């Protein structure tokens with residue numbers, strides 16, 4: 018990153034932003050200042066910390082509402098709770114907070130209380146391509162009785178969510194469409210809390226299962242992936258993640274499953290991940306009222322560990338398979354799976370600005386390149 022803290026517009030970076038940049042890696046927009054607009058949001062705008070008191074105002078004030086490759090909009094958001102519903106339609110928007118739990122974007126729309134369709138419940142919706150969020154929390158507080166209540170809905174191709182916390186109950190994260198990466202991000206929820214039609218890699222993420230308080234008859238389910246037909250390429254890959262009970266969640270008597278088939282070709286792999294004892298020994302479960310898991314579904318597990326990773330009693334159907342060939346597993350690492358090397362941010366020398374796992378990582382020696390026949 019340039020040490021010069023003068024903005025292209027001539028202004029100076031506020032002190033809290035300088036501090037923030039000193040803590041983490043330089044965000045991609047700062048590696049290449051050309052064509053980049055920086056704006057600063059602080060709840061308390063009177064203190065001189067920010068140009069805007071809300072993210073909504075910062076977005077609305079931009080002359081360029083469309084964005085392009087050459088025009089990146091970076092919004093720095095100071096610590097604080099922002100009670101806002103955001104609909105980001107511009108391309109190349111980067112939201113950077115002061116830390117998950119510190120910068121919080123929160124809403125409480127839901128199907129249960131507001132009779133909204135699932136996508137319309139989202140606290141943050143992203144339609145523009147190449148979106149990025151870093152160091153912040155996105156929350157939906159409608160609670161379990163709100164039923165479908167999305168915190169983040171992203172249909173941004175090439176979207177990167179880095180060191181964030183996505184918090185809700187049912188349907189927390191709607192990874193709707195496009196190639197996406199969730200890196201070192203916590204996702205909290207109860208039922209179907211990672212769902213959608215995106216092709217998404219989850220790297221170093223924590224999946225934190227909450228208690229819905231709706232009783233033992235309501236199981237918790239982590240994924241409801243939406244691949245619907247044989248030409249659709251979508252799917253979810255979890256690598257180096259962990260599945261655990263959320264802090265303080267009492268899951269006694271409540272079953273937790275890795276996934277259920279929202280659509281007939283649902284496609285998910287958990288690999289090199291820690292599965293705690295909350296994961297039911299059958300692993301995966303059918304969609305209530307729709308009969309057995311269809312044969313067109315593909316649920317894979319590779320080299321997971323922890324008490325929930327014992328696959329000896331997994332549901333015995335063709336849709337559920339334990340991968341033993343590392344070359345098959347390697348196809349689900351981020352580079353091939355979501356073409357990460359093509360679009361993850363790079364510095365001028367072509368190095369990753371934000372490092373991520375480029376291959377299998379638990380035991381790199383275990384998977385030598387395939388030998389030619």
Ligand SMILES: *[C@@H]1O[C@H](CO)[C@@H](O)[C@H](O)[C@H]1NC(C)=O
Pocket residue numbers: 061063064
């Ligand atoms: C806002 O900033 C002003 C000036 O720094 C300060 O006096 C005031 O206490 C702040 N208010 C809040 C709510 O933080």
Ligand SMILES: *[C@@H]1O[C@H](CO)[C@@H](O)[C@H](O)[C@H]1NC(C)=O
Pocket residue numbers: 132
């Ligand atoms: C919920 O919304 C649907 C669709 O807009 C509408 O048909 C229905 O009457 C609404 N239900 C209630 C209880 O408001």
Ligand SMILES: *[C@@H]1O[C@H](CO)[C@@H](O)[C@H](O)[C@H]1NC(C)=O
Pocket residue numbers: 104105106136137142144
């Ligand atoms: C967000 O904007 C898009 C594009 O204008 C629109 O289709 C969508 O309905 C909006 N979503 C919400 C929740 O307002």
Ligand SMILES: *[C@@H]1O[C@H](CO)[C@@H](O)[C@H](O)[C@H]1NC(C)=O
Pocket residue numbers: 125130158159163
């Ligand atoms: C949602 O938040 C509003 C205030 O922002 C509050 O009036 C309402 O009761 C909340 N609804 C739920 C279901 O929590």
Ligand SMILES: *[C@@H]1O[C@H](CO)[C@@H](O)[C@H](O)[C@H]1NC(C)=O
Pocket residue numbers: 174175194195196
């Ligand atoms: C995302 O972009 C890639 C590369 O341009 C393209 O192949 C893919 O179809 C796009 N995905 C969606 C859902 O638009």
Ligand SMILES: *[C@@H]1O[C@H](CO)[C@@H](O)[C@H](O)[C@H]1NC(C)=O
Pocket residue numbers: 201220221222257373374378379
């Ligand atoms: C695994 O994820 C953790 C964060 O949860 C990260 O610190 C670590 O570097 C990751 N390991 C690899 C090999 O990517």
Ligand SMILES: *[C@@H]1O[C@H](CO)[C@@H](O)[C@H](O)[C@H]1NC(C)=O
Pocket residue numbers: 214245246247248249
């Ligand atoms: C297959 O799924 C894709 C992605 O959801 C969709 O765009 C396409 O229309 C579907 N094709 C058929 C034949 O249903």
Ligand SMILES: *[C@@H]1O[C@H](CO)[C@@H](O)[C@H](O)[C@H]1NC(C)=O
Pocket residue numbers: 279280281
């Ligand atoms: C799955 O396929 C069956 C048989 O073709 C069909 O009846 C059913 O509606 C499909 N389910 C979904 C969720 O698309």
Ligand SMILES: *[C@@H]1O[C@H](CO)[C@@H](O)[C@H](O)[C@H]1NC(C)=O
Pocket residue numbers: 270271272297298299
């Ligand atoms: C795991 O799920 C199966 C099938 O639903 C159920 O019979 C079993 O009791 C569950 N095990 C635990 C420990 O909850």
Ligand SMILES: *[C@@H]1O[C@H](CO)[C@@H](O)[C@H](O)[C@H]1NC(C)=O
Pocket residue numbers: 333
């Ligand atoms: C799984 O089912 C097949 C037949 O469908 C059977 O041959 C095999 O022994 C079963 N495996 C286990 C572990 O029960």
